[in-house]
Amino acid sequence: MWEYTDKVREHFLNPKNAGEMEDADAVGEVGSLSCGDALRLFLKIDDNGRIQDARFQTFGCASAIASSSVLTELVKGMTVEEASKLSNKDIADKLGGLPKEKMHCSVMGQEALEAAIKNYRGEEAEPAPEGEIVCKCFGVTDVQVRRAIEENNLTSIEEITNYTKAGGACEECHGKLGEILAEVRDGRKAEPAKEDASKPMTNIRRMQLVTKVIEEEVRPALKKDGGDIELVDINGTEVQVSLRGSCVGCPSSGVTLKDFVERRLKETVEDSITVREV
Incomplete structure (x- = not known):
């Protein structure tokens, strides 16, 4: 059972700004239903580049809904430039924190906001996730993993899974995740990791x-x-x-x-x- 803050419960049970925005000036979409989480973010932006309204549609757990809801509240009144500097930490902090296993929900919010801002600026969305897919189960790339490690000071494969979902299913990518972690943390190539001897192998x-x-x-x-x-x-x-x-x-x-x-x-x-x- 996850331990949720009162803020998370509030935004989950009574989400703010849920629903589609037909006249949106920017739309950002991330995630996939096949991976269990998806978020579509809508922004209404005035002529001065200030966000007047924000709405969302999401498919996911309580943390995904709460993260999406609080994100829309955060960006209202911000300029696009100010919103572009929001991090997943800002989203989680506004909720009073998230269970470590659910931090990927705040990351999804950050990525949806970035996608919406790109859409507003007329930048073409990537046809596929940037980088090489390292986790086939959840479609997570090495670029996404490196970014999560760097921005959140991650130190273990378990933390990478919490922030990106990579390695949370079949675990086949754990060796590659270990290599990326070592490269980012120590600036060196790592030997492929063997299976954890403390866990019985199926x-x-x-x-x-x-x-x-x-x-x-x-x-x-x-x-x-x-x-x-x-x-x-x-x-x-x-x-x-x-x-x-x-x-x-x-x-x-x-x-x-x-x-x-x-x-x-x-x-x-x-x-x-x-x-x-x-």
Whole structure:
């Protein structure tokens, strides 16, 4: 159960300025229904560039509704230039704070405002999110992740998830998120992170990672010398494979399995993994 402030409850139960604005001078839209959150922000701006009215339509949780509502209250009376300097922290602070797991709702408000201002200024919206998609589940790019880290002084993958939703579903992008975090925080490239040893790995997750390493690293390396490998089954932490091509009957096949295949899976997936030919 989330702990909400009185301000969050107020804006959720009695949202201000909800609904469409037919004669809007600017519209900003972010998010996606498929990702669980979406926000459309409407602005009415006078000839002097001052925001006279703001309305919103949103799909999401209590924090998303409250963040959208308070955002419309914040920008009313501001000039476009003043509004462009609003941050997600300003939105969260105006609500008296948000649960850390819901900070991405304030980020969505900031991004919708930025999109609306671009629309008002006649700047073309990006046809797709800027940067490389690192979280396929929620469509989050590396640019969005870097920005969240820098602007909010994030120090962990959990915090990145709280602010962007990246890594909140299948967790496949956690390694990449760790690399980006290290680059931003320490100015260096990081080694891809292994799975957290304190969290029991599910059979499905183990299968995904083993398959990925074999298909992307092991098979291409063996094929260079005319060999090949097939993943037969995974029984707990035992990976069962079958060698193919020039690897069949090769005196060094045992070395290949232990010193290459098994060692690489231990490094990238799980220390307890063993590899057996069947």
